[in-house]
Amino acid sequence: MKKFLAACAVIVTLSLLVDPARAGNQFDYCLLCHGANANGNYGIRAPKLSGVEPWYLARQLDNFASGARGAPAEDDGGHEMGPVGMRLQQENIRDAAVQFIGSLDSRRPSPTVKGSVAHGRQLYAACAACHGAKGEGNATLQAPALAARSDWYLATQLANYKKGLRGADERDTYGAQMRAVAATLADDQAVNDVLAYINTLK
Amino acid sequence: MNRTVTRRDFLHAAGSLGGSTAVYRAAMGLGLMPVAARAAHPALTIAGRSRKVLILGAGISGLTAAYELNKKGYAVQVLEASFRAGGRNMTVRHGSRIDETGYPQVCNFDDDPDLYFNCGPARIPGHHVNLLGYCKELGVELEPFINDNRNAWVQDDAMFGGKPIRAREYMADSRGFVAELVSKSMKPDQFNAPMTTEDYDRLREYVKYLGTLDPNFKYVGTSNAGLAVHDYTSPEALKTPLDGRELLKSKFMAIMSFGETDDQAAMMMEPVGGMDRVVAGFLRKIGHLVQLESQVQRIRVLPKGVEVTYRHDGEYVTTKADYVLNCIPMHLLAGIEHNFPADYAAGFTAIPRGKLFKIGLQMKERFWESEGIFGGISWTMQDIQQLWYPAHGIHRQKGVILAAYTFDPAAGEKFARLPPAERIKLAIAQGEKIHPGYGSHVETGVTVAWHQMNHMLGCAAQWDEAMYKQWFNKLQAPVGGHYLMGDQVSYHPGWQEGAMASAHHAIADIEARIAAAGTQVARS
Numbered sequence: 001m002k003k004f005l006a007a008c009a010v011i012v013t014l015s016l017l018v019d020p021a022r023a024g025n026q027f028d029y030c031l032l033c034h035g036a037n038a039n040g041n042y043g044i045r046a047p048k049l050s051g052v053e054p055w056y057l058a059r060q061l062d063n064f065a066s067g068a069r070g071a072p073a074e075d076d077g078g079h080e081m082g083p084v085g086m087r088l089q090q091e092n093i094r095d096a097a098v099q100f101i102g103s104l105d106s107r108r109p110s111p112t113v114k115g116s117v118a119h120g121r122q123l124y125a126a127c128a129a130c131h132g133a134k135g136e137g138n139a140t141l142q143a144p145a146l147a148a149r150s151d152w153y154l155a156t157q158l159a160n161y162k163k164g165l166r167g168a169d170e171r172d173t174y175g176a177q178m179r180a181v182a183a184t185l186a187d188d189q190a191v192n193d194v195l196a197y198i199n200t201l202k
Numbered sequence: 203m204n205r206t207v208t209r210r211d212f213l214h215a216a217g218s219l220g221g222s223t224a225v226y227r228a229a230m231g232l233g234l235m236p237v238a239a240r241a242a243h244p245a246l247t248i249a250g251r252s253r254k255v256l257i258l259g260a261g262i263s264g265l266t267a268a269y270e271l272n273k274k275g276y277a278v279q280v281l282e283a284s285f286r287a288g289g290r291n292m293t294v295r296h297g298s299r300i301d302e303t304g305y306p307q308v309c310n311f312d313d314d315p316d317l318y319f320n321c322g323p324a325r326i327p328g329h330h331v332n333l334l335g336y337c338k339e340l341g342v343e344l345e346p347f348i349n350d351n352r353n354a355w356v357q358d359d360a361m362f363g364g365k366p367i368r369a370r371e372y373m374a375d376s377r378g379f380v381a382e383l384v385s386k387s388m389k390p391d392q393f394n395a396p397m398t399t400e401d402y403d404r405l406r407e408y409v410k411y412l413g414t415l416d417p418n419f420k421y422v423g424t425s426n427a428g429l430a431v432h433d434y435t436s437p438e439a440l441k442t443p444l445d446g447r448e449l450l451k452s453k454f455m456a457i458m459s460f461g462e463t464d465d466q467a468a469m470m471m472e473p474v475g476g477m478d479r480v481v482a483g484f485l486r487k488i489g490h491l492v493q494l495e496s497q498v499q500r501i502r503v504l505p506k507g508v509e510v511t512y513r514h515d516g517e518y519v520t521t522k523a524d525y526v527l528n529c530i531p532m533h534l535l536a537g538i539e540h541n542f543p544a545d546y547a548a549g550f551t552a553i554p555r556g557k558l559f560k561i562g563l564q565m566k567e568r569f570w571e572s573e574g575i576f577g578g579i580s581w582t583m584q585d586i587q588q589l590w591y592p593a594h595g596i597h598r599q600k601g602v603i604l605a606a607y608t609f610d611p612a613a614g615e616k617f618a619r620l621p622p623a624e625r626i627k628l629a630i631a632q633g634e635k636i637h638p639g640y641g642s643h644v645e646t647g648v649t650v651a652w653h654q655m656n657h658m659l660g661c662a663a664q665w666d667e668a669m670y671k672q673w674f675n676k677l678q679a680p681v682g683g684h685y686l687m688g689d690q691v692s693y694h695p696g697w698q699e700g701a702m703a704s705a706h707h708a709i710a711d712i713e714a715r716i717a718a719a720g721t722q723v724a725r726s
Contacts, residue, residue, distance in 0.1 A: 028497045028513055029303065032283070032534065032656060036499040041537025043551045044659055079619050080654060083304025 026093070027100040029084075037104040040150040042112065045077050047153035051106030053137060056144040057098045059174070065089040068171040075165040077156070106148070111199040113151040113192050120197025123190060126181060127198075135201035142174050147201040154198065158182050158191050253277065253716070256510055256521065258501075259529030260492045261289020263688045263701035265484040266336070267527050270709055272488050279523070280488075281512055283497040284657040287485060289529070290322035291698065293476030294562070294648050301656040305622050310646040311564045311602060316595030318476040319562030319602050321650040323698050324590075325349055326471045327464070330699040332706070333480070337473065340483030347472040348593040350461025351578020353428075357636045358452040358583040362444075366636050369581070371427045371441065372449055373458055374414065378421030379446025381413020457581055465697065474594070480698070497657075498530060500539040503682040511539075527708050529688040529701075531555065532677075533660055542681055549673040555653060555660025556696065557614035561586070561606040561629045563647040568601045569637065584632040585613040605629045605647065618651035625649045662689060662696030678704075680711060 030049070035041040040048030049057065063069035064085030070078030088094040127135075130143035137145030146154065160166040167179030185191050253276050257264045260282035272278045284301065286292075294300060296313035300321075311317040325347045326333055337344055352370035361367075388409070390402045406419070414424035423440035430439040460466055473479035485492065499518065500511040508526040512519055528535070536550040570591045577593030590604035606629045608614045617625045626649060630641040652661035665674070670693070677686050685708040687701075694700030 025495055025513070025516055028283075028495075029656060031497060031499065031513070031537075033303065033537075033659065035537025036539045039537075039539075041534070043533035043536030044555070046537065073616075073619055076615070080304065083621070087304060087306075 027097055030097065030101065037107065038101055039104075039107050040109055040153070042150070042152060045152075045156070047077075048106075048109055048150045049101050050104040051145075051148060052101070053139065053144055054098045054102055055139060055142070056137075057101060058094065059142070061085045061088055061094050061097070063169075063172055063175070065094075066171060068169040069166060069175065071169065072165045074163070075160055078160070078166065108148045109150050111151055111196075113155060113195040113199070115189070115192030115194070115196035117193075117196050117200055119190075120193035120195070123185065123194040124197050126184060127194065130177075135198055146198050149198075151195045151199055154195055155191055158185060253525065253712075254279075254523040255525045255527060255712075256281065256508070256523035257527045257529065258498050258510065259283075259289065259688065260287035260494075261529055261688065261701065262291055262480070262698045263705040264289075264527065264529045265481065265488070265492075266332075266702045266705040267687065267709060268488045268491055269336075269484055270705070272491060278488070278491050279521075280492040281496040281498060281510070282492055282494050282657075283530075285494055287489075287492055287494065288478055288481035290652070290658060290661065291477055291481050292321040292650075293478035294319050294321055295476065298648075300648055300650060302651060303654050303656055303659075305649075305651075305654070307622055307648055309648050311648075312600065314600070315475055316592070316598060317564060317600060317602050319560075319604070319648060320472070320477045321560055321562070321648070322652075323477050324472060324604075325466075326698075327467070328469055328471070329464070330697070332702040333698050334471075336483070336702070337480065340480070340487065342479045342483045343474040344471040345474050345594060347470040348577025348591075349466055349470045349579065350468060351575060351591070353574050353576075354578045354589075354591070355575075355580040355636050356452070356454050356582075357580070358454055359635075360583065361448050361452040364635055366580075366582075367444065368428055371444055372452070372454060374424050374427035375421075375444045376446060376449040376455070376458075378413040378415065378424060378443060379449065381409050381415055382419060382421040385409045385413075385415065385419040453583055454581060460579075460581075472594075498538055501526065501528070501684065502541050503684050505682075508683045523683070525683045525685065525712055527685050527687050527705070531658060531660055531688070532663065532686070532690055534657075535686075542684075546676060546681055549677045552673055553669055553690070554664040556662040556664050557611040557618070557651075557653040558661040559606060559608045559614040559617045559652065560604060560650045561617075561626060561647060562602050562650075563605045563626070563629075564600060564602050564645045565643040566600055566645050567643050568596075568598065569639075569643055570603070571597065573637075580636050582632065582636055584635065585610075585616060586629050586632045587613065589633060589636060600645075605633055614651065614653065617649070618654050622647075622649045625651075665695060678707070680708075685711070 030038055033041065033044060033046040034049050035046065038049040040046060060069065062085070064078070064081045065088070067082065070082040073079060088097050127146065130138055130141050131146050132138055135145055135147035137143055157166060161175070161179040161182035162185070164179070166172070167175030169175070185194065255271050255276045255278050257268050257278065257280040260280050264280055265287065268278050268280050285299070294309040295318040296309065296311050298309040300307040300309065311319070326344070328334070336342070352368065352373065354369050355366040356369050356372045357364065357366040385406055388406060390399060393402055409415070410419060413421055414426055416422050421443060423443045425438070425440060427441050427443070430441045461468070493514070496512045496514045498510060498512045502509040507522050507524050509520060509522045510526060530538070532550040532553060533555045536547070540547065575591050576596055577591050580589040581587070585608060586606035587609060588604065588607045590607070592601045592603065595601055606617065608617065617628065620628065626647045630644060633640040653659055678691050687704045687708050689695045689697060689700035689704065691704045692700030694703065
């Protein structure tokens with residue numbers, strides 16, 4: 001039995017993603033879940049990746065690979081991404097994947113969240129310090145852009161921060177900062193309001 | 203560990219949702235039934251010869267449509283996202299690759315024709331005439347499949363401290379217990395006219411036979427529960443009936459009649475060597491029309507025809523066709539660029555995706571046969587839910603058993619979250635409750651989490667009545683030259699027969715449109 005389990009572990013590390021003959025196709029897997037041009041697929045709750053800063057994508061992929069993000073079973077989507085992050089790292093193609101996402105044609109997603117833009121604008125003051133007045137992000141502070149993201153995904157992540165499903169792992173220092181800020185959003189209404197405002201940012 | 207399986211979940215997962223449909227009848231009317239069920243192929247439509255049809259997905263519905271349309275003279279091309287054709291019709295054997303997002307696996311079963319595992323569909327009932335017809339037409343050899351086996355086990359932590367009992371004991375003893383109570387409590391004066399005294403007597407008789415009661419309407423045991431010993435040199439001895447109240451503690455009561463349902467009752471069949479022999483049969487005829495590793499990125503319905511853009515070898519390729527038959531799972535279609543009407547596209551995210559999960563284990567010894575089990579299913583109320591014993595390869599040294607098949611999405615997710623080795627460990631721990639020493643027989647295994655499988659990310663669409671009412675007609679109807687297809691657009695999701703029905707429906711509609719257009723031209 002032990003021998004068998006060890007064999008399984010070996011299988012998992014087998015390099016199946018990279019087939020030199022099919023190298024051009026290897027990142028189509030990203031598009032399977034994250035949609036055409038990685039503009040996101042609400043149908044399976046896979047967020048938009050195109051247009052996301054490469055340094056942010058790289059950090060998140062590393063967090064998924066190490067388990068600093070996505071480890072709790074209740075974080076369904078994050079949990080699914082964990083082994084993908086691991087594969088990209090094992091096969092030494094994390095940077096190539098990030099580069100691939102950067103090559104895609106990013107489109108602004110349609111809003112799905114409804115809330116009070118006016119109230120959201122007030123709440124957004126707390127976000128602006130790091131993420132920028134226009135939600136454009138700040139590389140120095142390692143804060144990603146928020147404008148033109150999948151709003152339902154931002155809602156999920158805010159909920160995950162609040163529930164301690166993200167940002168609770170000590171290796172995720174930036175996540176810990178965000179977790180503290182997310183806690184200041186009182187309830188779902190506050191989350192929806194701030195997202196409604198973020199949806200107006202260009 | 204205990205988990206409730208509602209009858210609804212159960213029937214849904216079993217795909218037992220409904221009878222014949224208008225779709226099916228329409229297809230029959232237009233001569234789309236395979237040879238086994240029809241007299242002759244319909245004549246080629248002249249118009250068909252010059253029409254181009256692009257089929258998205260080489261699963262069962264796509265292959266069926268490609269095969270039929272090719273026969274009719276249409277110019278057919280099939281684009282398939284995966285490295286393999288077949289969709290959820292997937293059999294793994296020695297060396298097969300299991301393309302799961304994050305957890306790719308290779309099947310390490312011995313290289314042996316009996317050592318395979320059907321990861322998707324695995325059984326064919328006698329009324330699935332389309333599938334059976336194609337098996338005949340394509341030379342796919344069939345053999346009996348044992349689904350219901352009264353000698354298999356039922357295990358539930360809620361009864362007898364988790365000790366397994368034979369299915370026949372559960373069924374015979376619980377029915378005897380209930381029948382005795384019913385016959386005791388039935389009184390003639392409870393029944394009004396037109397129930398006569400004779401009717402009442404006949405009813406009691408019926409209950410007696412239903413529960414195998416003795417002439418005094420008492421349940422004292424029955425050979426239906428199995429004899430205490432099968433020693434034919436001494437008189438027959440019945441087993442002592444099990445405590446009826448204990449039996450009724452188990453939710454197995456909801457699964458007890460599984461083997462009597464429309465799609466699950468004997469006589470069932472399976473292709474010799476694996477369900478993917480059906481796929482191989484289609485590919486022998488139309489394999490040259492199928493292009494693999496071509497993932498669709500964009501669909502645009504044009505005033506005339508449909509334009510599709512896909513990725514192949516890292517390049518975007520755009521092509522046009524008069525008709526597009528789209529078998530892409532709706533939950534993936536939602537992430538593809540398109541110009542569909544909003545009230546059509548909204549349906550793609552309205553139907554939840556299935557999360558069925560299976561494990562197959564190669565056992566170094568067919569130990570179940572020494573327990574008198576040859577094929578069939580043992581049921582447990584644990585996460586793994588069922589163990590299937592192969593009906594093929596009886597008395598050979600090794601066998602592949604199905605070690606988990608979950609219907610409950612929560613159980614599917616629980617397994618899917620674990621790495622494959624951990625999934626197998628969990629399944630073995632649960633299987634031990636049915637077969638002590640189970641783990642010691644395991645040589646190697648495969649796990650299939652359908653909602654994490656590449657190019658699928660889901661199992662059968664989980665329609666309910668309200669969804670059918672709101673979305674089915676809308677999603678089934680064409681948008682210009684674009685047709686949504688697959689078992690997902692049928693009243694029989696999760697069955698190949700449903701996939702074929704959807705293909706026949708789309709083809710029938712196209713033919714009717716071409717015929718109508720032809721008539722108009724002729725008149726003008």
